[in-house]
Amino acid sequence: YPRLKDLELDMMKSMNQWQMRQIRTSNQGSEGDLVCLEISHGQPSEITQILHEAPEGLTSITISHFQCPPSYTFCRTPFDKIGKTQSVLLKHAPTLEHFFARACAIDSKALQELLCFSPRLRSLEVIEEDLGMGVHFAEAELDAADAVLSPWVCEKLEVFECKISGVPRPDVTWSYFHHEKAHFPPPTIPPHPQGPAIIPGSPKELIQRESHALQRNILAQIGRLTHLRVLTLGSERPDYDSHEFYQLVVHGIGTMIVGCSAQYSCLELSLESGLDELSGLKELEELNVGQMGHRIGLAEVQWMVAQWPKLKSIVGLRCMKYNRSFNVGGNYMLPEDEEAEAEGGDRQGTGADEEDPEHVAWIRKHRPDINCPDPK
Numbered sequence: 001y002p003r004l005k006d007l008e009l010d011m012m013k014s015m016n017q018w019q020m021r022q023i024r025t026s027n028q029g030s031e032g033d034l035v036c037l038e039i040s041h042g043q044p045s046e047i048t049q050i051l052h053e054a055p056e057g058l059t060s061i062t063i064s065h066f067q068c069p070p071s072y073t074f075c076r077t078p079f080d081k082i083g084k085t086q087s088v089l090l091k092h093a094p095t096l097e098h099f100f101a102r103a104c105a106i107d108s109k110a111l112q113e114l115l116c117f118s119p120r121l122r123s124l125e126v127i128e129e130d131l132g133m134g135v136h137f138a139e140a141e142l143d144a145a146d147a148v149l150s151p152w153v154c155e156k157l158e159v160f161e162c163k164i165s166g167v168p169r170p171d172v173t174w175s176y177f178h179h180e181k182a183h184f185p186p187p188t189i190p191p192h193p194q195g196p197a198i199i200p201g202s203p204k205e206l207i208q209r210e211s212h213a214l215q216r217n218i219l220a221q222i223g224r225l226t227h228l229r230v231l232t233l234g235s236e237r238p239d240y241d242s243h244e245f246y247q248l249v250v251h252g253i254g255t256m257i258v259g260c261s262a263q264y265s266c267l268e269l270s271l272e273s274g275l276d277e278l279s280g281l282k283e284l285e286e287l288n289v290g291q292m293g294h295r296i297g298l299a300e301v302q303w304m305v306a307q308w309p310k311l312k313s314i315v316g317l318r319c320m321k322y323n324r325s326f327n328v329g330g331n332y333m334l335p336e337d338e339e340a341e342a343e344g345g346d347r348q349g350t351g352a353d354e355e356d357p358e359h360v361a362w363i364r365k366h367r368p369d370i371n372c373p374d375p376k
Helices: 019-024 044-053 108-117 203-222 298-307 334-344 358-366
Strands: 006-010 034-040 059-066 100-101 124-125 141-143 160-162 163-165 172-179 230-232 244-250 254-258 286-288 314-315
Touching: 034 044, 108 124, 108 141, 298 358
Parallel strands: 006 034, 034 059, 059 100, 100 124, 124 160, 141 163, 160 230, 230 286, 286 314
Antiparallel strands: 172 244, 244 254
């Protein structure tokens, strides 16, 4: 098929020889017209093989919902990742403009290679927001240590949707809170610890200084992407059918009850950690920090409003997930109660009536045109 431009492969069970022949045949065209490749529901090894066999010159790659081994039960369990054994994506980097990976585990170093060797890249989207209930897949994440290995060359990037993990956060503690099938009612949310987030002169202070230096370098990478319109570092997606809840304490900020997909080793996005490195993002319209243990406060919000003139939306300013399901009295809002509330029914508990924190109240008062929804 010498003039083939778009190839879509949907592998519900496993890739067969006919599909592989399609790919090899498309590679024989003298004009190199194949520019879009979409792959779904395959094993990581199969997708790696397809990317290896696909002709050079692709401008768009979409990979979604690949099959996981039968023993795969939890989204953070390590297993074979696309790009882990070889740089199968690197061959497509010079021409690639759009890369989408939905509910797929892409190796962190492979993501870094795309950012470092794809000068034409306009969108990188590897966060899944539309999974159905009871469905758990691995997600791609860029490790903080990988993110600073080499400069990013994708200066035309307009959409960056990728979680950045592995950031040392001595100001954060993460612990098990409750399994809803264990007992009812659940335990009460403990009071937020008093005192400074980091005690001066403590070992944590040294870790924090090193962490801030790392975060500043990462934010400097992002800050050079001056065409960015969308910066998504977090997620709006709820933990469907989650029975386990965790206590996320961002010292000096608040205590939150969250699900397993919440981020705690993430960028804190404070001015102290390098938020000012993003001052060049004058085209930025959307920021998503949902389900992140960030440290965005009043000073940060005022800085964003001043520096990003086209800003329209910030998702996740209230760093919380299940706090409105668990209140200080230990009352619990069942999912059906939440549905009733959404339909105008009675509210259960007090969490839904909490006042906006200072930075959220400020932006809603002074910039009501900027939408600040909570994660779903």
